[in-house]
Amino acid sequence: MSDRRPMATRAALAVTLLSCAPTLGGCSSGGGAPAQDSAPSLIVSTIPAGFPKGTNIERAPADNALTLDRALLGKRLFYDPQLSRSNEVSCSSCHQQQYAFADPGTVSTGVEGRTGTRNAPSIVNAAWGKTFFWDGRAASLEEQAGQPIENPLEMDLSLADAVARLAADPSYVDGFQKAYGEAPSESSLQKALASFVRSVVSGSSPYDRHLRGDDSHFGPQRKRGEALFLSEKAECFHCHPSGSLSNEGYFNNGTFTDGGDTGRQQVTGRVGDLGKFKVPGLRNIAISAPYMHDGSLPTLEAVIEQYDAGGRGDPTTDPLIKPMALSKEEKADLLEFLHSLTDDTLLVDARFAP
């Protein structure tokens, strides 16, 4: 027999139910380790509001536990231009702290001024990522860490050569010994870089505080923008769900046009993955311009305009990307909400600086 009971209004009771959800029972998995109470200075136990369970420490792989020694070693490597063939660029050249560890350039610039094809994404809160790079070709931060070093358009140095350089530096030899109990190796180089990236956590934006119940910096316009963001009119939430703001999936958001970067299809070979790119998290989005995989949109206003238009018109655009006919006020509300995602403390946090 079909259940034909009417679907009642959801929102009003929902907040009440969710607020007392822990007492409802009936949906338990029996897992979950507690967060560390006393964390080392570079490694914090903060979980950004609305993110999945588990601190960055708990989410580190078993063969690369997140320790202070490893994160500090990774930070030194992250800022070291020795990891590029010409000693010109480091990881930090494209992941700049003042831009929330993103790149203000349209596309990344590597050794000898070589330019890539994509805008470097932010590394913030990558500890909660499932896959990495715009096309998701890396399944772990460790796997990701070595690829820019070897990419001819980026740092253009083989991992073997990178290790040789590090092995010639007694201070690095000591650092690797302390962190991994061994001399520098390709594996430990990648693990150390991944450890630093895993330590970069942003969870103090007005939005984070709003989700924790503090609306002192989350006024009416930001609330209107949030409501619109989560509505079926704007439909942002399909890819950017409340809280984590990324569903870790791949979608063709209407930026792809014929002849452009084919994105996820380069990994899977599927026709349906043409023009799909990984959904980025949006923490600190207001200061990590330009936008989209190709850095083709210079401002958040331009991003909102593109979505409002339903993309650039390519027939491969995801069916959920449709013209929205947002009003001028609604666009302003959305923009203000996006500005609430900025964690100013991250940009100047000395723990993450060289």
Place this chain on the structure above:
Amino acid sequence: MLSLPLELLMAGQPFVFGQPNALSDGGSLVPLNFRFYISDVRLLQSKDAPVPVDVLTAAGVPEPYGVHLFNAEDADSSTLRVLAPAGDYTGIRFALGIKLACNQQAPASLEDPLTDASQMTWPHTGGFLFLRYEGRYTAADGSSAAPAGIPPAVHMGGDIQQELVPHVTVSSAFSIPANGRLEIGVRVAVDQVFKGATADIDVSDIAVGLLSTPEAIAGERPRRELPELPVFELQP
């Protein structure tokens, strides 16, 4: 362990994820997203009460919350595995979705497969989707206007105030041997999902808020019809 590999079909032919699938009208359909939850699995017996069984991961451990997420993008998810006692059975019954107690909780308080990464979340006040489909149709003449029976998206969900998850019964006799190991294929007729999604069913009573969109309405129709819609079939 009873293994139930799930195969997507369209009009009896394999429906390949991410690739153009030829349709009878000369057009083609590329599925871009297709995933659904299965939970509360029970084996049916001719005389005795249904036997509730644990849903297992590929590693053989219980799935968190007893919930399996089929994700057409992930081959590892394409088989439903349950720990079943030996015996003779007349079929299988399961919930196509998640129970109310899970649907009422925020994804951030849960773990996979009930996190945002499932791509099955509505805004936190709306619970989870039970089934999600999106696809791209191309007509024989190259146009993208889909015929009435091919919805561009189907988002089936529940309600955090009441238990609305549909239950599906799939009848077919099978015996699980003493060693407990058996594999039975399950055909998933996507065309039946579309049939339900585009049926002439008045769901105007849900046309409020989140559920007023075409994809949500397309999902609500099969939710109501699913007990009778032959979406699932055990391979003989």
